[in-house]
Amino acid sequence: MRRYELMLVIRPDAPDDKSQAVIDKTTRQIVAGGGQIVKVAPWGRRRLAYQIDRFREGSYFIIVFESPADGIAELERGLLITEEVIRHLVTRKERPVRAARPDGGLDDSDDADDDALPSDEDDVDDGTERIDESETEAAPAAID
Numbered sequence: 653m654r655r656y657e658l659m660l661v662i663r664p665d666a667p668d669d670k671s672q673a674v675i676d677k678t679t680r681q682i683v684a685g686g687g688q689i690v691k692v693a694p695w696g697r698r699r700l701a702y703q704i705d706r707f708r709e710g711s712y713f714i715i716v717f718e719s720p721a722d723g724i725a726e727l728e729r730g731l732l733i734t735e736e737v738i739r740h741l742v743t744r745k746e747r748p749v750r751a752a753r754p755d756g757g758l759d760d761s762d763d764a765d766d767d768a769l770p771s772d773e774d775d776v777d778d779g780t781e782r783i784d785e786s787e788t789e790a791a792p793a794a795i796d
Contacts, residue, residue: 653686653687653688653718653719653720654718654719654720654721654744654745655690655716655717655718655744655745656716656717656718656719656724656742656743656744656745657714657715657716657717657742657743657744657745658678658714658715658716658717658727658740658741658742659712659713659714659739659740659741659743660674660675660678660712660713660714660715660731660737660739660740661700661704661710661711661712661737661738661739661740662674662710662711662712662713662736662737662738663707663710663711663735663736663737663738664697664707664709664710664711665707666711666736670736671711671713671736674734674736674737675692675713675715677730677734678715678727678730678731679692679715679717681726681727681730682715682717682719682723682727685719685720685723685726685727686719686720686723687717687718687719687720687723688717688718688719689715689716689717690716690717690718691714691715691716692713692714692715692716693713693714693715693716694711694712694713695711695712695713695714696711696712697709697710697711697712698710698712704738704739705738707738710738710739716745724742727742728740728742
């Protein structure tokens with residue numbers, strides 16, 4: 653099963669019990685489709701970046717869940733016909749890649765991600781000449 657994050661924007665004029673009913677219906681649909689709810693986080697009312705229908709703000713909810721990939725289409729289809737939901741977005745969350753240890757096992761430490769990033773010490777001389785910013789003619793003009 654993969655981990656997903658669902659963001660719901662619910663109409664601001666919907667009563668709290670209707671909003672909670674939409675969240676409950678959505679979580680029941682995820683569980684019925686073979687998924688598991690990890691976390692439900694209400695974000696509250698926020699102003700929208702642009703007007704949707706006639707609404708300038710909406711009530712935001714985030715639902716983190718694990719589900720098989722085939723259950724997502726059915727979930728989105730149900731959200732599209734729900735009147736209280738003015739926008740929704742389902743994104744797949746990537747799990748961090750674990751680095752391999754020299755003995756062949758997987759390294760679960762937090763510094764495993766640091767090994768994958770290049771550092772200044774890893775610079776390889778490829779024969780091209782590097783120009784320092786202090787040597788260019790444009791550098792003094794940019795400072796003034």
